[in-house]
Amino acid sequence: MLKRTSLCAALVAGALAAGAVPAQDVIKIGAPLPITGPLSPEAKKQQRGYDLWAETANKAGGVKVGAKRMKVEIVYVDYQSNTPRAVQSAEKLITQDNVSFLFSPFGSGATKAASSVSEKYQIPTVAATASSSQVYDQGYKYLFGTFTPNDTLTDPLSDIVKRGSGGVKRVAILARNDLFPLAIAQEMEKSAKKRGLDVVYFEKYAIGTLDHASALSQIKAQSPHWIFATGYTNDLILLRKQMADQRIEAPVVTMIAAPAYQEWIDGTGKLSQNVTSAAWWHPAVRYKGQDLFGSTENYVRLFQAKYGALPDYVEASSSAAGAILQMAIEKSGSIDRGKVRDALAAMDAVTFWGPVKFGNTGQITSLEPPVFQIQNGKPVVIHPRAVKQGELQLGVGG
Amino acid sequence: MTLLYFQILANGLVLGGLYACIASGFSLVWGVLNVINILHGSFIVLGAYLAYFAYLKAGIHPFLSVLIAIPAFFAIGYGLQRLMINRIIAAPVLLTLTLTFGLDLMLQNAMILAFTADFKKLVLDPPLGTVALGEVVMPVDRIAAMVLALALTAMLYLILSRSRIGRAIVAVRMDREAAALMGVNVPRIYAVTFGLGVMMAGASGPLLAMIFPISPLGGPAYLGKAFVICVLGGLGSVPGAMIGGLVLGVVESFGALWFGPEHAITLSFTLLILMLLARPQGLLGRKGYE
Amino acid sequence: MKRDAWSAVVLFALVALLPLSGEAYWLRLGTTVLMYGVLAMSWNFIGGMAGYPSFAVAAFFGLGAYTGAVAQKYGVAVGFAWASAGLTALLFAALLGLALLRLRGHYFAIASLVVAEVLRELVNSMTELTGGGMGLNLPIPTMSSVDAQARFFFYAMLLLAAATFAAMLLTRYSKLGFGLRCIQQNESAADMLGVDTTLYKVSAFALSGVFVGVAGAVYASWVYYIEPPDVFDVLFSVKAIVMVLLGGAGSMFGPLVGAAAFLSLEELVWRNYLEVHTGVLGLLIVALVLFLPKGLLSLSQRLGQRAKMP
Secondary structure (H helix, E strand, C coil): CHHHHHHHHHHHHHHHHHCCCCCCCEEEEEEEECCCCCCHHHHHHHHHHHHHHHHHHHHCCCEEECCEEEEEEEEEEECCCCHHHHHHHHHHHHHCCCCCEEECCCHHHHHHHHHHHHHHHCCCEEECCCCCHHHHCCCCCCEEECCCCCHHHHHHHHHHHHHHCCCCCEEEEEEECCHHHHHHHHHHHHHHHHCCCEEEEEEEECCCCCCCHHHHHHHHHCCCCEEEEECCHHHHHHHHHHHHHCCCCECEEEEECHHHCHHHHHHHHHHHCCEEEECCCCCCCCCECCCCCCEHHHHHHHHHHHHCCCCCHHHHHHHHHHHHHHHHHHHHCCCCHHHHHHHHHHCEEEECCEEEEECCCCEECCCCCCEEEEECCEEEEEECHHHCCCCCCCCECC | CHHHHHHHHHHHHHHHHHHHHHHHHHHHHHHHHCCCCCHHHHHHHHHHHHHHHHHHHHCCCHHHHHHHHHHHHHHHHHHHHHHCHHHHCCCCHHHHHHHHHHHHHHHHHHHHHHHCCCCECCCCCCCCCEEEECCEEEEHHHHHHHHHHHHHHHHHHHHHHHCHHHHHHHHHHHCHHHHHHCCCCHHHHHHHHHHHHHHHHHHHHHHHHHHCCECCCCHHHHHHHHHHHHHHHCCCCHHHHHHHHHHHHHHHHHHHHHHCHHHHHHHHHHHHHHHHHHCCCCCCCCCCCC | CHHHHHHHHHHHHHHHCHHHHCCHHHHHHHHHHHHHHHHHHHHHHHHHHCCCCCCCHHHHHHHHHHHHHHHHHCCCCHHHHHHHHHHHHHHHHHHHHHHHCCCCHHHHHHHHHHHHHHHHHHHHHCHHHHCHHHCEECCCCCCCCHHHHHHHHHHHHHHHHHHHHHHHHHHHCCHHHHHHHHHHHCHHHHHHCCCCHHHHHHHHHHHHHHHHHHHHHHHHHHHCEECHHHHCCHHHHHHHHHHHHHHCCCCCCHHHHHHHHHHHHHHHHHHHCHHHHHHHHHHHHHHHHHHCCCCHHHHHHHHHHHHHCC
């Protein structure tokens, strides 16, 4: 009993010390992230993106709020890759750390869960990594997302594949049984059927599947022209390898979302050749923006200078979340939540990330996501025409 | 359609060999020491990482890493048992489980700090490729893993049945008190057995590194398979682990065909429960040793 | 028994005063401690009193969470949703117990662990009903204020914890409790002496399920979004066990003490040792097993004894 009381006393003291009143000339933005746990690689990417934005903004003197400038401070909280903890972290950031704005946690599931909290407290929240329209279907007014809905990836992909390879007719789809991978696979099915393609196989695999051989053997037996697989980096490395194990060849193989990451290309080696993918951004796009980075090239240059590597779409999206929030604050001239929220809703501007205009669900509607293909170990953009770097090559495996 | 069935069967057998690799050391430790070594999965991962870095930095082929892993992990296992696990060897099931669980948390955290949580994949250059029996295709790396699993399992079996220390292990497994009365140094036997178990885990690591992406948090996935295999095959029986592995591989393979890939894992666990209810000693185990 | 009951009344009354502090953070932490207290006390029925190492807590929790969530999805009122979750968990635990309690030791442990995995995958595949891998959103509670909502869930968990404690107390001093102690000491002997071991074991297992099921449903309403991997997480089972071991297995206040101590430690560690917090937790568990296998309460007993020696 004694031990317990002294422990409690220590906790009280600690909490009191931590609850000090923050300085008033700093804009605090909360960022719950899965810093530990299975999703920690994604958290690192997001952090890099956020930090680059905060650093760049502060170096320029801060964000313009009416007549004065205020520096930004991002308050990170680790939710251990556990969604309910993400919700609680968001609440804690709002009620205890007194943040004025929020960045969503990673991924569609956690974003959706935490969005209820920001809606409850009316805190403008920018989601940098949530694309599924199910995330935005609750009628909330305070949630804004930088990813366009999943069909904006699958529709252009289907068009390009159909155009670039006259004979493609049979499509096989294998999806991880998780919010985003399943949602985008379902969009793919719709996009394919709309264009008159036959979906000859559609199955889901459980999270944590260690062996896909059976599913792949069945796919092989259908002789598909186009194989579409979704999952996270480790799933897609394993899938690509097991396709080679079974000598599966197809004119087109698309995987979402891992080929955008260097880790996937490293993990598949020569097997990455000619695999296609789509994402919401690519360092090769060229936009002249009204945001603090000015242009895509400038953003990429700054990122490379700080981190020594090209940014991927998650990192860029996180920086974009900050840049977009900044633009809304500067437009409204204050950090009043209602005013900033309205400025976000009304935004219609070009940024290094692309044109930014939010639909009435809060999800961005103005982007044209690039489609790319891994050629000789490097991602090559094959759509849209404005930033095209190469042509679609057919034939994966063999 | 028959071709598909043969392919699925081949997939299952080759997967089964891999599974046997994962489970034999685990089964031995559980059967002889009555200790569920939660660290087993993470030791496999550790072995995989070592092989990955050996290949990346020094070009050491994973097959060679297996040979290096054998003495290294045996030493780790022996030391761990002597230092910590021996203290609670007579304690209830729960305490030993909790201890190895706590140790596993520490090992996982250490690996995350050392290797970061990104997935790494050992990509062989040139790759080992595939081999075909008629129309049925099998990847060479998995076959190699299966062959090595058989070799390690055979080696283990020989140690247990031919050597003096092996026979002492079997004696301790059958009746600890009687063995002690016959002059067997039981604590030392426990340490050796644990060492052998960890050795099998560490030696499987390089093989699995060629096949799966590696992550510090990947241990529990392998452990889950090991549980099912041990129950299927019978605790403490090394041939049992082999049979159990093969059965599980084939069941999962056909399960994915008939019920869909999303249910393959559920199927294996359901099989586990049914097995526990119908025949807890497993296919090759003997009644009374649970 | 009277002494335990009065101590409990005082304890719960004190805890009920927590909302007066006005701190949302404390309220949230308190609700979490109470929830884990329910899990730990429930485990005590089957693990502490009967001596069967059950890992089924996660299965019951997830089952309760989804039952309550799905009920609410179809418009059932919150209170009824929670009650139905408890009832479902009770029935499931009883049936499961009949099947599994024939096994002993490690085999029982493994089987109970695996049940959660099987349930998780089943829930994952029932996409139309449960949302499957995409998760399930619950209706957001419509309460007068943010604070009122936090208080509501705090008191809900408090009542549940009190009910669990009462059940534990009544069981211990009843024929069931006596029977369970006999089973733990020597099941075959108990059987021979005429103790209906099956009935008692299954009752204990069912008790270990009902309150956990309600806790799961309350939890789901509290966080308003659940996914299968979150609520069928094996860590719920493991933490419940560690908490009971920490406090002292089989004792009345052990589970609560253990839950409070464990969660306080976890919060402190998480806040200060971010990169190594799982490792530190592991270290604590190892230290606990090696040096304090009978739990914290035994420590105070030992200190008390030392004080008495001349």
